[in-house]
Amino acid sequence: MRCEQCNRKIRGRAYTSITGRKLCDRCGTRLQGRTAGIVAGGGIAGGRSTGGWYARVRRAMGRPPRS
Ligand SMILES: [Zn+2]
Numbered sequence: 001m002r003c004e005q006c007n008r009k010i011r012g013r014a015y016t017s018i019t020g021r022k023l024c025d026r027c028g029t030r031l032q033g034r035t036a037g038i039v040a041g042g043g044i045a046g047g048r049s050t051g052g053w054y055a056r057v058r059r060a061m062g063r064p065p066r067s
Helices: 027-059
Strands: none
Touching: none
16 A cells, blocks of 8 residues: 555554555655644634734833834
8 A cells, every 4th residue: 555645655553544545654744744734724713813802902001012
């Protein structure tokens, strides 16, 4: 069995992606990391709202944020 991502022989356990692709452990882990990155991307949007919160706090303290 070969990895559909890097075309290397899969040694040991094969990783099956959500789309059903057979990947080696390394590519599978990388794919999982990318999925986690998408989740983190949602976190950036959350961070932006946190930044807005921070700006509001600064404004409330009488120090408007530089922009
Ligand atoms: Zn691979």
